[in-house]
Amino acid sequence: MSDTPGREPGHLEPEPPEQGPPELGPPGQRLPATRPPVVPAPVERFTSPPAIRAFELTPERAAQVVRQSSNARWVGFLAVVVVILFVAIYWFYELGLPLGISQPRLKSEVNAQQVTSVERGYNIYEANCARCHGKQGEGGIGPTLNRQDKLFAHLSEDYLRNILNVGGRYACGDPKSLMPVWSDTGHPPGPLNYRQIDELISFIRATSDETYIARHPELLDPRIDPVTGKVVTFKGWRDPNYKPEPAATPYPACWKDEFAAPASGEPGASGAPGGSAAPGGSAAPGGSAAPGASAPPAGSAAPVGSAAPAGSAATGATVTITASGIAYTTPEVATPAGTPFTLSFDNQDAGVPHDVQLKDASGAEIFKTDTFPGAAKRDYQVPALAAGTYTFVCTVHANMTGTLTAS
Numbered sequence: 001m002s003d004t005p006g007r008e009p010g011h012l013e014p015e016p017p018e019q020g021p022p023e024l025g026p027p028g029q030r031l032p033a034t035r036p037p038v039v040p041a042p043v044e045r046f047t048s049p050p051a052i053r054a055f056e057l058t059p060e061r062a063a064q065v066v067r068q069s070s071n072a073r074w075v076g077f078l079a080v081v082v083v084i085l086f087v088a089i090y091w092f093y094e095l096g097l098p099l100g101i102s103q104p105r106l107k108s109e110v111n112a113q114q115v116t117s118v119e120r121g122y123n124i125y126e127a128n129c130a131r132c133h134g135k136q137g138e139g140g141i142g143p144t145l146n147r148q149d150k151l152f153a154h155l156s157e158d159y160l161r162n163i164l165n166v167g168g169r170y171a172c173g174d175p176k177s178l179m180p181v182w183s184d185t186g187h188p189p190g191p192l193n194y195r196q197i198d199e200l201i202s203f204i205r206a207t208s209d210e211t212y213i214a215r216h217p218e219l220l221d222p223r224i225d226p227v228t229g230k231v232v233t234f235k236g237w238r239d240p241n242y243k244p245e246p247a248a249t250p251y252p253a254c255w256k257d258e259f260a261a262p263a264s265g266e267p268g269a270s271g272a273p274g275g276s277a278a279p280g281g282s283a284a285p286g287g288s289a290a291p292g293a294s295a296p297p298a299g300s301a302a303p304v305g306s307a308a309p310a311g312s313a314a315t316g317a318t319v320t321i322t323a324s325g326i327a328y329t330t331p332e333v334a335t336p337a338g339t340p341f342t343l344s345f346d347n348q349d350a351g352v353p354h355d356v357q358l359k360d361a362s363g364a365e366i367f368k369t370d371t372f373p374g375a376a377k378r379d380y381q382v383p384a385l386a387a388g389t390y391t392f393v394c395t396v397h398a399n400m401t402g403t404l405t406a407s
């Protein structure tokens with residue numbers, strides 16, 4: 001207690017009578033040691049010159065202070081102006097200039113991303129899908145993709161995502177569908193990852209009011225047309241302003257129904273009834289055999305005014321066209337010119353609709369069979385053809401073509 005440091009030695013409380021051992025020495029010598037008296041350092045060593053110590057303002061000094069503080073105000077003012085300008089410029093950069101002079105940054109960013117994803121999707125489509133669905137989505141082995149009535153609702157984002165994930169059987173439940181699984185999350189996994197699937201969907205649903213640039217698949221620099229030297233561009237398929245006819249039925253969930261419906265709804269509307277093997281002319285109603293004749297399809301086989309009596313139809317040539325594996329296995333057929341003949345269309349693709357549309361050199365339709373799914377065989381009476389070469393196509397599969405020569 002008496003040894004508390006910091007106490008002035010002079011103010012020591014009166015010590016109780018010494019009881020400790022005598023070796024401790026006299027009380028004045030115990031810790032803390034008494035400090036030597038403070039000797040102030042010589043003042044002169046630390047003082048500044050008297051001119052500085054004089055603190056009354058000289059006129060020069062006062063003017064300097066005024067100048068400095070005005071400078072400081074300017075600096076402050078300019079700093080505030082810079083900050084305000086920065087905020088204002090950033091504000092408009094981020095949110096867009098007023099009056100629509102420029103778009104908000106986020107929006108243009110999203111647009112740019114959309115554009116690149118469509119442009120990437122274009123390459124993915126070209127590499128994977130065009131061989132079956134056509135370069136423009138016009139269809140081939142696979143159904144058409146670029147039609148407005150399909151793009152309007154049927155080919156929705158969800159539908160596309162599902163079919164790419166599940167494979168072609170998602171469309172109509174056909175387990176033997178020719179279209180494989182595309183997504184790498186499918187079973188079995190396909191070749192495309194989720195980003196490529198997204199880009200593909202962006203491309204298929206891209207609108208036709210925007211022009212996109214075809215880019216190199218890896219380098220992403222614009223492709224240049226070697227002939228014109230211009231950048232290759234393309235447009236989306238979907239017309240954003242398309243509205244279906246008010247009375248139109250929505251596109252069927254299974255694309256094959258588009259072709260199946262008329263055939264099953266009104267059998268024999270355009271061709272041989274029933275589609276069962278119609279032997280020669282006896283079963284063919286005059287209506288289809290001789291379109292020129294306005295006579296009612298009498299039960300008897302002889303159409304009024306037709307050059308070919310029933311007998312000759314029966315004896316006329318039979319042209320067999322076979323479809324198998326989404327192709328005509330009889331791409332070149334021949335028939336005598338000038339006589340009606342029997343077209344026997346054999347669709348061997350189970351569950352896949354095909355038809356035969358006969359066209360003349362100008363591309364005008366001369367005759368068309370029903371569109372019906374296989375496996376089935378139907379016979380049709382075709383009126384006499386002038387000598388020449390005719391093409392026939394399948395309206396479902398643009399890649400199915402053949403030629404019919406009449407001679």
Ligand code: HEC
Binds near residue numbers: 160172179255
């Ligand atoms: C081997 C040929 C083939 C390839 C390649 C192919 N498809 Fe298909 N696709 C088909 C066939 C066949 C169908 C019909 C499926 C069915 O009903 O069985 C189909 C159906 C579709 C459908 C449904 C169409 C509808 O009207 O409902 C979409 C969408 C589609 N394919 C997109 C694609 C995309 C995208 C790619 C490229 C990644 C692709 N296909 C590649 C053959 C193919």
Ligand SMILES: [Cu+2]
Binds near residue numbers: 323353354355397400
């Ligand atoms: Cu076909």
